[in-house]
Each structure stands twice: as structure tokens, then as C-alpha cells.
Amino acid sequence: DAKTTQPPSMDCAEGRAANLPCNHSTISGNEYVYWYRQIHSQGPQYIIHGLKNNETNEMASLIITEDRKSSTLILPHATLRDTAVYYCIVRVVRLTGGGNKLTFGTGTQLKVEL
């Protein structure tokens, strides 16, 4: 699975958009970009994933550059409850067989403040 690079920490004001960047310059054509977050020692929570196109769900939006070498997770209206470590993971999805581990890096500690 391709390696990712994220800033170690970011701050965001409550109510503003939080834009979390991720570099994955060695991504392969069949690798997806996944985002998870972990709120203070709770189990990691799936947020969103994408292959090429931008994606949006009820939690966030994922913007992937045309060359797929980087992406941005957008939390449109951050709240205090969004304070967490955000992990960007790049992986191949195998629908059969094994080898579908998630490889977590150190992530970005997002702190949302009043």
C-alpha cells in the first residue's frame, strides 16, 4: 500500500470548514484513498473513501487531485466533537481473499476550538 504524508496537527475554529491534506505521491491506479478518525482512544471511525472522483457523504467531502497524488478531507462545519486524529490511508481493495489490513500512519491531530 502506498505511503501517505499528513501534517501532524491542525487547528480549526468551530463552525468553519476544516481542510485536512494528505499526500500520496506513489499511489497506484488501483489504490483507494480512505479516511478514518479516532476520537481520544475510541475505536477508529470510517469517514469516507474514493478512487478518482470527489466524494461526499453526511460526514465529509473528499477531494482527490486529478493526478491522484494528493487529497483533501473537508469537514464543512467543524464542531468541538470533530476534535480527533484523522488518518489518511491508501490501499488496494480486495473483495476476495485476504490482505485487507489498514495501515495507519501517525495522522493529523485536528483541534477544533471555540
Next chain:
Amino acid sequence: DSGVTQTPKHLITATGQRVTLRCSPRSGDLSVYWYQQSLDQGLQFLIQYYNGEERAKGNILERFSAQQFPDLHSELNLSSLELGDSALYFCASSNQAGGYEQYFGPGTRLTVT
């Protein structure tokens, strides 16, 4: 609530002992994954089971073993415990051997004294 349950929430035991951590996947999910999160190593994949069979192995020590039962719940057995085994242990499940999303349980915090 992810639908994945783990017991116990906390476990305190002594070095040299053996413990069993239990995980019940989300209803309908056939795959179970175990992860370890320690302060110095971060979140690391240990092992995956799919419908009762081992499918992938990560950095799992020989002192650790796991299994998945016919009702799809899984147990992680840790033996000859050392201080360094103190960590959070998470279980995750997905609906296929691969699957797009893994849903994590709340974890078991193991403290070895």
C-alpha cells in the same frame, strides 16, 4: 455505535499471565480484524479472519493467537504477557473478505503490571 462489540472494556493482569479478548462483529459481517494500539507503535494490524478461516497476518507475536467461531465472534488470546503488551486492542469487522469499510469496536484496554 459501530455495531461491533468487544469485551472486556478494561483488563488488568500480571506479567506471565494469559488473557482472552472477545469480539462480536456487526450483524452480517464475515470478516474480523484485530489491531493493537500502543503508545510507541501506533495502530498496528495483527490478524484477519474471514468466515472462520485465517486470511491475513500482520505483526502478531507467536505468544498471541486468534480464532473465529461458527457464530462469527472472534477471540484474541494473549499469553506469557509482558509489560510491553499493555495496549488498546481493537477489533474491526467488514462484510467481505476484503470489503470497503472496516467498522471498529470500542476496544479493550489491557494493562500488564
